[in-house]
Amino acid sequence: MTLAYGNLIQPLQREHHLQDYQKAVESFNWQDVEQHFTWYKTGKVNMVYECLDRHVYEGYGDKLAIHYINGDIEEKYTFAQLKQKTDHVATVYKKYGIQKGDRVFIFLPKNPDCYIAILAAIKIGAIAGPLFEGFMEESIKDRMLDCGAKLLVTDHVLGKRVPKSTIPTLETVLIAGEPEQCEAGEISLYAELRNTVADANVIEWGTLDDGFIIHYTSGSTGKPKGVLHRQKAMIHQYLTGKWVCDVKEDDVYWCTSHPGWVTGSVYGLYAPWLNRATVVIHGGRFDADSWYSIIEKAGVTIWYSAPTAFRMLMAEGEQLHLNYDLSSLRHVLSVGEPLNPEAIRWAIEELNVRIHDTWWMTETGGHLIVNFPSQPIKPGSMGRAFPGITVAILDEDGQELPNGEIGQLCVKADYPGLMKEIWNNPEKFQSYFPYEGWYVSGDMAYKDDEGYIFFQGRNDDMINSAGESISPFEVESKLIEHPAVAEAGVIGKPDALRGEIVKAFIVLGPLYKPSSALLEEIRLFVRNHLSAHNAPREIEVLEQLPKTRISGKIMRRVLKAWELNLDPGDTSQLDGGVLARVAVVS
Known part of the structure; x- marks a missing residue:
């Protein structure tokens, strides 16, 4: 190990997918990445096929895809089992008239049913709208009304929060439970699965420009806005999963976010499965003992969470983690807000790992500014631009500022992960691009002479x-x-x-x-x-x-x-x- 305090924290001496950052920047071409995908040769595009089905057809059907832990409950599913389950649920969706482009909302706790319901919608070309399990009535209503939800998958507990009669486009409510748990007008998904034969060829092929998931994000004014992403984002998400998350096929990967948030979908489902890793799902609330126990029990190798979670673990004291075998951990990442240097140093001293801050937004579709496992970290910095991403600090006239000066953090809008549109709001979409060719993030930052970016705050009131x-x-x-x-x-x-x-x-x-x-x-x-x-x-x-x-x-x-x-x-x-x-x- 070669770690140092001061201005730089040096990387651990391990082999990583990306070893030479500068060389990658100089030689990078997004088109080279496209050759990884089956659609590069077949022309048939489907995100879920690349995440699940292809692994089965390529001989990895018996490989563990999901390891679910919630207290004493523990479930495991292989890629073959997950393909069959998504085929089956997708067949039920089609039975109830879901077609390409329809909006299917999923309001479930963080459990396998939730992940399967999301993937099944995308598999048949629908647009998945995952909802965070903490949402209450009006947050749910705003989102489902905005984009005309046609089908809802929920359970008998969370479903009571949904004002179904106020959403005129909602035709079908599937309850992930038994018939006796359904209210009037609701349909038992479990009963439908027993009475329906799965169509193994249920998948719908599309194009890279087809929308596949919508995440709502709040603005400083007005209602939440629907950020629609297209399947082309898989190019960005696959490579950032490989280079930033450093995912390898034998990794056990745990992202603590619910898929109702963009991190929980992009880096909780797509990025790890595009790289054929095992995904850990934890169904309970935060508890330091439980979290450490999950790392030990599942043998977690890559852990992606938020600064708040790391601070809460720090607050538990320096001895608790000694009760667990955390030696499987090799790579830890953070997202959601700036990572304080104290958390990085705590992880080094107590867990023998670095925490790597990452910066991106719901609208950007994937990592833009990152700390790579093979590169030095400057505590307080978000890292450097991902290869293929051009980042600049612009003034209010759209002119680039010199290094060290604070301005608007902007990104060249020429990469595959950028959002397709803001649902039913073209004016809002255009507002992100006040300078031709640049996405304006709304964050203020500065860049140092080595390309490291330092966040300074929002230019609005979020x-x-x-x-x-x-x-x-x-x-x-x-x-x-x-x-x-x-x-x-x-x-x-x-x-x-x-x-x-x-x-x-x-x-x-x-x-x-x-x-x-x-x-x-x-x-x-x-x-x-x-x-x-x-x-x-x-x-x-x-x-x-x-x-x-x-x-x-x-x-x-x-x-x-x-x-x-x-x-x-x-x-x-x-x-x-x-x-x-x-x-x-x-």
Whole structure:
């Protein structure tokens, strides 16, 4: 091992798929990667075929594809079994009229049924819409209404959160359970599988430009937006899985994210299976003992999680991990928010591995800026551009800034993983490309002389809490639906564990007085209608909110500056006097 502190943390002396970064950059051509796929010769394109079916046809049907662990429950499936199961569920979908391009939503816990339901939709050319199991009624409704969901796969517990009668395009609800668990109008998927013969040739072939999955991501204003990805993204996802995640055929790969989030689908399903690895699924909530136990029991070799999770493990102390055999671990990655240097050093000292930060977005389809296992890490940096990706720091006129200067983090829009469209919102899609040929990320950063990128913050008001992207507008909108709340402003407040927490500033209606009970009621109102990660962890009552004089827009930066005792900057448009605290409850 060759590790060093200071400006660089040197790589472990191991063999990796990508050894010479500079050589890869200089010689890279995306077309060379296409030769890996069967469609390069056949012309027949299907993401699930490349992830599952081809492995069976190439003689790897008996290889373990899924190792599911949830407490005492443990299930294993080979690639051959997974092919048969996806064929079978896809056959049921077709029985109920699902055709190429139809939207199939999956609202299930992180278990094999969830993964199979997603893959079965893509296998027959439908567009899969996976939903995070923590979503509540309105988050679900917004997404399903927006893109006209035709079929829903859920279970008898989560299905109760879905306002089915308010989604006019929804024709079929399949419950991953038995008939006695179904409500009126619902259909037992398990019974259908018993009564339906799987079509082994159910697969639908398409083109690289066909959409296959839609993930919704919140914006700083308005409803969540549907980011549609095309099958061409598999080129990007396969190679980043190989070079960044360093996946080899004998690896046991665990991504802790739910496939309702883009990380959980791209780097929880596609990238590892495109590289023929075994995927670990953990069905429970975070628990340090359980997580360490899973690494030991499954023999996890590659582990992909979020900075919040690593900080929570750090908080458990330096001895807990000694109760487990973690020697199988060889590569660890992080995503969702900037990785603090302390976590990298903790992993080196306690787990004998480096944590490799990665940067990408729902819209980008795969890794863009990364730390490779064979290359030095600069703590605090997101890493360097993936070969074939051109990254630049641009000013507000779209001109490239010199190294060391902070500006807009932008990417040349000429790589295969970039989103196909924003569903039913071409204006929003075009807004990402204000400078010809460049995707503008919304992040601010600078680049050093060696090409390492350092994140400096968002140029909007998005909140990043424990790796979840939260729209302040969405939370504010829900807050003011509570009868006691007249106005609301929401910010992200720095937090050592979660990166940021949601903090809400509210003005109460004239008939209400602040109390701990009332503010807890308001917090639970948001939690129960949106999700737990949207619920404010702090609520502060003010006499008035800072708003612009002309438009009445809430000035969140003034709230944040006031909270952190910083200079709020130009307040010439501010309407009203000095902010006055009435009450605060954490």
